[in-house]
Amino acid sequence: MDAFSRNIITASLVLFALFLIGVAIKSRSKSDNLRSYAVGSITFTPLSVALALAASLTSAATFIINPGFISLYGLSAYLAFGVVMPLAIFVALAFLIKRFRKYGVNVGSLSIADWLGKRYNSKFLQILFGFLSILLVTFIVLICVGITKVVAKALDANEIYVLITVVAIVFGYIMLGGANAMVYTNSLQAVIMIVVAGIMLTSGAEQLFAGEGSDMFSQLAAIDPDLVKPFNEKSPLFRDFFEVVVCNAIIGIAIVCQPHILTKSLLLKKDEQVNRFLIYSVLILILFFSVVFTGFYARLHFPDLTMNGEALQMDGIISAYVVSKFSVYVSILLIIGLIAAGLSTLEGLIQSIPTTITNDLILPLLGSERADRSAITINRWVAVGIAVMAVLLSVDQLRSPNLSVGIFAQNGVYAFFSAAFVPVLFGIFTKTQNKWLAIISSLIAVGTHFSIYYFELTPYMKGVDVKNPAVASALALILSTLVGLVIYLVKPAKSTVKVNKDKPVTAF
Template identity: 25%
Template sequence: MADVGSTVATWGWGFLAVYVALILGLGYLGYQRTHTQDDYATARGGFGFLALALAYAATVASGSTFMGIPGMAYGMGFKAGYYAMIYPIGIYIGMLFVARITKKVGDRFGSQSIPDFLGDRYQSPLLRVLAALVALFLLFYIMSQITAAGWMFETILGLDYGIGIWVAGALLLLYLTAGGSHADILTDAVQGAIMIGVTLLIVFMFATGWGVEGGMSGVNAALPSDMGWNSHTDPENPTFANWWVIFLLFIAHIGFTAQPHLGNKFFAIKGTEYMKKFMTVSAVVGIALPLMFLGGVLGRAQGIQIDNPDAIIPMLFVENLPAVLAAFLGVAILSAIISTADGLIIAISQIFANDLYRKTYVPWKGGDPTDERVNQRALWISRLSTVFVTIAAVIAVMTPPQYLSILLWVGIGGIIAAYSGPYLVGTFREETSKTAAIIAFVVAFGVYFVIHLGPQFGLYEGWYPYNENPFASSGIGFIISCVLTYVISKFTEPLPTSHLNKVFRPERVSPDGSPSDD
């Protein structure tokens, strides 16, 4: 086994060198297309539907889909399939609500992030700042991706985890600091195509019962009884304790679309006329990729012994495939991890550069946020923030967490709870008021903190399973946010009609043929 591992590592370093050359080239292309702060933040109108759909699906999938969820399947069996197959359906339903209007309003107002979009949608600098501060919880999401990359380096390349996470951070900085969103989307599109191939291989291995006698039935028979495909819930498992919390898992992921690193992608499509094709392709690809969980089930059925469940997919490759193929696929999964981390880092950089500096500090000091000097400063703040956020994420995971899927939800659950009402309800109900959006935002985040973050931070024990189940807690926050947004809007003053017309009315064409909002 040591010889096999050494051969895999040798091939892996070769493939990594090719990968680094590829992302450097794509990063340079992104740099050539990045001249302004808006270019860095959004790559506005820079991509067609296919490239952006692959990039969006790759960003949604992340290291959690390719390592965390298979890790859950290795430890929990087929029950993990509920998570794997429910979450993309929820996300892409949410995308149907918000994608088109996010693109339209973002282009009209020059929004550069989802907190910025909310501030423009509701004419509320306060909501913009609140949304930006809550979005800092995305750091937990970045931490989970860096952790996944560290395990990949250790399993495939033989590099110690503690060194691997620094290498992962360096890879990100190679192209993000220069190319911004253009580099992010270019690399993610290529990585998305690779991820499709990896998923198809895992499905084939499971369907043929690779390494297990009896095909798929043999895989099921080799599992402990509480992990088989006829085992659905487990009161001792907070993630799948009962059908109610499984339903809340679905509800929470409808609000997942509100994540700033996903919403930013909508700004980059060339025009709203491409939205239908973009959403169709990204949904088909995005719903297929979580079938990676079957690799975790197969690894457990094969009896593979591993200390960290999240590393089951690379170990499955090492144990079952020729060294050259295992190495290639390992580096391919590393690229999948990077494809989410880069978008997250860009999203957080915009909190400092755009939401807090350009759109908050500058107007507060009486300046013009559209001034060219302000935009150039914001561009440099974006690049510096990219460096600092990446380093902070690496330092935070020097000691690796147990489950990636749980770690990333510690932070993003609060974003889902807070954003969902103002973002989702506000996209299809014009009468949604600024007061309702702010109250729902604050209350829903507070509820999520009380039922999940408080116990996670050790402030008190909390209520099982919500104290240990971020998905169910986020689902409750989502429901509260949406209900409060709708109900309070019934009793509070709506925004001015002139502003609502600019947000919701379709773009008209003036007599000279140019687009007009009048």
């Protein structure tokens, strides 16, 4: 890309950044306490919240990183990330959102940790998940790396400088505006992502419907026969039915238990809006999850996975595809769309993780309630600390990833929602007050996940350079669910759940 094109792209990105900062400043006056910062202080429509949810669920992983897996490993990766996991997510949304909202609204929860602490009347559980939320920083790293790859490739700029600029801008405007800024910007980003998804999905359509022998899958098979097999034995992540289907189905259900997903339902002020919100969300998500199909187009564009004689890293395949495939003006739109895909989830994480650490870890450990303005100050200092941590970890992933930053992020994120799944599931669908069910199952999930991954406890982990976090997480989820079920059956449920001594809340 020539200097003139890079200048146009630079100017466009600057204007986009200024717009996002302007939105944050506009909404700042509405975020004057920790609750309004966390869940918003104004009324949003079901469509705007659905756009925000869809944008949060389909981040840089879906638009930038996961298509790279499809480019490398073909149909098996597509079945995992483009079919099985989305279907599981849709089912989980339908079953979990309404029940979580019902209890979340009743007790005024600001986060998953806050919700669990109140649901089981356990300060320890709240603090535990306040601490475990630090694991979600790995997802921030994935998105920062993804956005950095796109911008650095488009501008031919130093990745480290781009990374620092991205982190400073995004953390800055979210710290200004909180949930109000997040929903405004998420909605805008989702609209851009819809346009970008359409362009990317049609960018290789002529190959998909070509004549027999020259269609897309025939060409892929000519490059590597394993690219068109439902299970790719040569891959580290998609070797058999268990890895492709079972693991991704379990994880797709559990992934909805992340704080920046379930808490979106609290932005709706009326219960009758929830059904429309869910319908809008699923329709938009179907389009967004389909974008991983672009990985097939990219592999045909780079059959030997090189560009200008240089080998492409997996995380940079889609960035290279966009820059080399499209004209400069279409590239600008696609680049902004890919950035928007990353920012949408990044904003949710930047808003939710510091809030969780502040509200559920720091303030409880201090042993006293802090005024709203004091809590907001602590929250913003926590956000600064997370920004620094994100930069340091992202630099390491840019320089020496283990195949992909996606593996690093999955290991942390999957561990978190493995821990959250059983407490949230039983908290939503049963009347149990047994805090030990939640605590023990969470600790078992985390311990099982990291033990399997780092001690190579299954055949899937032994003798491989790239380990599959999905296997560790799926087994952790199965074991912790069984343990939780045993504890639940041993100690029958009670009829009410006490949020505190003065305010009992009837269970579902």
